[in-house]
Amino acid sequence: xxxxxxxxxxxxxxxxxxxxxxxxxxxxxxxxxxxxxxxxxxxxxxxxxxxxxxxxxxxxxxxxxxxxxxxxxxxxxxxxxxxxxxxxxxxxxxxxxxxxxxxxxxxxxxxxxxxxxxxxxxxxxxxxxxxxxxxxxxxxxxxxxxxxxxxxxxxxxxxxxxxxxxxxxxxxxxxxxxxxxxxxxxxxxxxxxxxxxxxxxxxxxxxxxxxxxxxxxxxxxxxxxxxxxxxxxxxxxxxxxxxxxxxxxxxxxxxxxxxxxxxxxxxxxxxxxxxxxxxxxxxxxxxxxxxxxxxxxxxxxxxxxxxxxxxxxxxxxxxxxxxxxxxxxxxxxxxxxxx
Numbered sequence: 001x002x003x004x005x006x007x008x009x010x011x012x013x014x015x016x017x018x019x020x021x022x023x024x025x026x027x028x029x030x031x032x033x034x035x036x037x038x039x040x041x042x043x044x045x046x047x048x049x050x051x052x053x054x055x056x057x058x059x060x061x062x063x064x065x066x067x068x069x070x071x072x073x074x075x076x077x078x079x080x081x082x083x084x085x086x087x088x089x090x091x092x093x094x095x096x097x098x099x100x101x102x103x104x105x106x107x108x109x110x111x112x113x114x115x116x117x118x119x120x121x122x123x124x125x126x127x128x129x130x131x132x133x134x135x136x137x138x139x140x141x142x143x144x145x146x147x148x149x150x151x152x153x154x155x156x157x158x159x160x161x162x163x164x165x166x167x168x169x170x171x172x173x174x175x176x177x178x179x180x181x182x183x184x185x186x187x188x189x190x191x192x193x194x195x196x197x198x199x200x201x202x203x204x205x206x207x208x209x210x211x212x213x214x215x216x217x218x219x220x221x222x223x224x225x226x227x228x229x230x231x232x233x234x235x236x237x238x239x240x241x242x243x244x245x246x247x248x249x250x251x252x253x254x255x256x257x258x259x260x261x262x263x264x265x266x267x268x269x270x271x272x273x274x275x276x277x278x279x280x281x282x283x284x285x286x287x288x289x290x291x292x293x294x295x296x297x298x299x300x301x302x303x304x305x306x307x308x309x310x311x312x313x314x315x316x317x318x319x320x321x322x323x324x325x326x327x328x329x330x331x332x333x334x335x336x337x338x339x
Contacts, residue, residue, distance in 0.1 A: 028084065028085050029082050029083060029084055029085075029090060029091075029117075029120070029122060029125075030082070030083060030085075031080050031081070031082050031091075031125050031126060031129050032080065032081060032083065033076065033079070033080060033081075034075055034076075034079035034080060034081055034092075034094070038081055038089060039061070039064060039065075041088075041089040042059075042064060042081070042089060042092055043059065043060060043061050043064055045089055045090070045091075045092065045112070045114050046058075046059035046060075046064075046092070046112060047059075047060070048114065048115065049112060049113075049114065049115055052115050053115060053152075053153050053154075053155075054150075054152045054153075055149070055150035055151065055152030055153025055154075055156055055321070056112070056150075056153060057112075057150075058257050058258075058259060058262075059112070060257055060258055061232075062231050062232050062233045062255070062257070063231075063255070063257070065231070065232050066229065066231045066232075067094065069228060069229050070096055070229055071225045071228065071229060072096045072097050072098045072108075072219075073094065073095075073096050073097075074097070075094070078094060078095040078097075078130050079092075079093070079094040079095075079130070080092070080093045080094070080126055080129045080130055081093075082113070082122045082125065082126055089114075090113065090114040090116075090117040090122065091111070091112065091113045091114060091117065091122045091123065091126050092110075092111070092112045092126070093109065093110060093111045093112070093126035093127060093129065093130040094109075094110050094130060095107050095108065095109050095110070095130040095131065096108040098219045099219055100144070105143055105144075106143075106144055106145070106146045107131055107132075107143055107144070107145050107146070108145075108146045108147065109127060109130055109131050109145055109146070109147050110147065111123050111126050111127050111130075111147075111159075113126075118155060123159055124163070127163060131145055143330060144327050144328065144329050144330070145165070145327065145328040145329075146168075146325070146326065146327050146328075147160065147165060147325075147326050148171070148323050148324065148325050148326065149323065149324050149326060150173070150321055150322075150323050151321055151322045151323070151324070152321050157324070160326050163328070164328050165326035165327065165328045166326060166327060166328070167324050167325070167326055168325050168326060168327045169302060169303065169304070169324075169325045170302075170303040170322055170323070170324055170325070171300050171301060171302050171303060171322065171323040171324075171325065172300065172301050172302075172303060172309060172319045172321075172322065172323075173298065173299075173300055173319065173320050173321040173322065173323055174298065174299055174300070174301065174309075174312050174317040174318060174319050174320065175296055175297065175298045175317065175318060175320045176286070176296065176297050176298075176312075176315065176316045176317045176318070177295065177296050177316075178260075178261075178286060178289055178290040178294055178295055178296055178297060179290070179295060181316055183283055183286060183287070183315065183316070188275070188276025188277070188279050188280040188283075189244060189275050189276055190242040190243060190244055190249070190250065190275060190276060190277045190280040190281075191242070191243045191244075191280075192240055192241070192242055192243075192280055192281065192284045193240070193241050193243060194236050194237050194239065194240055194241075195236040195237070195238070195239040195240075195241075196236070196241075200239070200241075201223035201224075201226050201227050202223045203241065203248045203251070204223070204226055204239065204241075204251050204253075205221050205222055205223045205225075205226055207241075207248065207249070207250065207251045207267050207268075207269060208221055208251065208265065208267050209221065210269055210270070211267035211268060211269060211270070212267065231255065233255075233256065235256075237288055238253060238254050238255065238256070239251065239252070239253050240252045240254075240281055240284055240285060242268070242272075242277040242280055242281050244272055244275060244277070247272075249268060249269045249271075249272035249275075249277055250266075250267065250268040250269065250272065250277040250278065250280075250281050251265065251266075251267050251281075252265065252266050252267075252281040252282065252284075252285055253265040254285050254288075254289070254297075256289070256292065256294065259296075260289070260294045260295055260296040260297055260298065261285070261286075261289035261292075261294045261296070261297040261298070262297070262298050262299065263282070263285065263297065263298070263299035266278060266281060266282065266299070266308070268281075273307075278308070278311050279311060279314075279315065282311070282312070282315055283315065285297070286315070298320075299312065299317065300323060
């Protein structure tokens, strides 16, 4: 059993709207490479967008550094910002390049535009820069553009459609309050332990890879990648292992944000499913988040993962929104027929 993977597939979203506005009416802006000194302005812009658009991702400082250190990210080459003539940052775009399970590769793209500067062509300009879909750097065969949009973002879906993206799958955004609703008393066999031991990263990678093997949209990870991409605010309690006997058979990874907890990864070895491992991991995580003073916890699960959805519902999670995984495939080149 597994739910949405962590870090390597950072949750992506489009915020902005494609518009056929006259260039003369567009705001004076330029797109330039990302610099380390942009971090504070980027986070502030993202928080502003989220305050008026609930479908915008929670890109706080910790999450942003998490994105920048992703092993499939190249900030210098593929991160861009849009700024006005006075240097105010009004847009952001970045790209991750993870492989697909079928041997191809994604260009997973993210575009965020300040709410006060939408419908000016900024989103389109940013996307073209990071996706390299124009004649300057055409997409190689086997590449797909991919992104995820939240249905709560009114401008996300029209923008993605205008840019040629099509829905590939749906995911449920689920949430559970951590106060006023006690956890159900469920018996389970698994013992829970936090991030301990010299083999912790190796065990984490092995469980994750076996649980997600062959699942569309997931990427195998290594122990070194997990360690290198560890969030700045990481605590040993954020990673929990479930043990049956002497073997670690499940892992959960959570984040703490300014708005609550978020379950990034929940993975259980196929041979250990049906023993309450996922339930034990989730219950321990919710108890931890409640003790830390958080009011709610969220997670994302693929619509096709019925078993996981049932477990989450049994533990009090309810669907609050849908996220759509979108793909844009390159146009097939026309071959000239032989005369």
